[in-house]
Amino acid sequence: MTAPTPSPLPSPLSAPAWEQRYQQGTPRWDLGQPAPAFQTLLTATDPPPPGPAIVLGAGRGHDALWFARHGFAVTAVDFAPSAIEALKEQAQGQNLPLRSLQRDMFDLLPEYAGQFAYAIEHTCFCAIDPDLRPAYVDLVADLLRPDGELLAVFFTHKRSGGPPFGTTAAEVRQRFKLRFDILTLEPVANSVAARQGEEHWGRLRRR
Numbered sequence: 227m228t229a230p231t232p233s234p235l236p237s238p239l240s241a242p243a244w245e246q247r248y249q250q251g252t253p254r255w256d257l258g259q260p261a262p263a264f265q266t267l268l269t270a271t272d273p274p275p276p277g278p279a280i281v282l283g284a285g286r287g288h289d290a291l292w293f294a295r296h297g298f299a300v301t302a303v304d305f306a307p308s309a310i311e312a313l314k315e316q317a318q319g320q321n322l323p324l325r326s327l328q329r330d331m332f333d334l335l336p337e338y339a340g341q342f343a344y345a346i347e348h349t350c351f352c353a354i355d356p357d358l359r360p361a362y363v364d365l366v367a368d369l370l371r372p373d374g375e376l377l378a379v380f381f382t383h384k385r386s387g388g389p390p391f392g393t394t395a396a397e398v399r400q401r402f403k404l405r406f407d408i409l410t411l412e413p414v415a416n417s418v419a420a421r422q423g424e425e426h427w428g429r430l431r432r433r
């Protein structure tokens with residue numbers, strides 16, 4: 227009798243691989259709270275006015291819910307079913323209106339082209355294959371209305387490999403300047419302890 231062929235491991239950046247990470251337990255990227263940089267942004271004296279916002283690679287939705295709580299009409303996208311389930315549960319529990327999409331974000335166009343005043347990014351750019359970064363810049367720009375803004379927390383760690391694949395402020399500037407005006411790109415001052423000195427806060431306006 228021949229031994230059964232083991233099922234192949236999912237490619238590490240595929241939806242099944244991300245789903246497996248969620249099913250295996252507490253994902254190490256999940257802060258269990260909104261990113262501190264987003265908390266600072268929306269509790270400032272001059273927060274951006276609420277509008278339609280898309281959260282890319284939203285995970286369990288802590289950032290998405292934070293923006294929804296502050297009046298933004300949030301669409302949260304993630305291709306991992308467990309992440310979307312957790313996000314929906316939290317939204318229902320907190321009685322917050324929020325649209326969730328279990329989709330590959332690279333398949334959102336042309337359906338959602340130009341629909342959003344904001345795109346929200348937190349450890350999503352670092353989660354995709356670095357070869358897809360040019361396509362990601364175009365995706366974000368094309369989801370936004372003209373003058374729409376990307377509100378981003380970039381993971382600028384210096385370790386090799388990934389995910390999370392690190393980036394630098396210089397790379398963010400060089401890639402995004404093709405489609406965006408960079409209004410702010412600066413180190414995050416109040417990161418959680420494990421990410422001190424490894425995050426940049428960016429506010430970028432689509433041209």
Ligand SMILES: C[S@@+](CC[C@H](N)C(=O)[O-])C[C@H]1O[C@@H](n2cnc3c(N)ncnc32)[C@H](O)[C@@H]1O
Binds near residue numbers: 255282348350
């Ligand atoms: C590092 S996690 C960050 C999740 C969330 N932003 C957070 O900070 O907790 C990256 C997320 O992006 C999702 N993701 C990666 N590639 C994606 C794609 N092409 N389309 C949709 N979601 C994707 C993964 O399922 C995962 O939930």
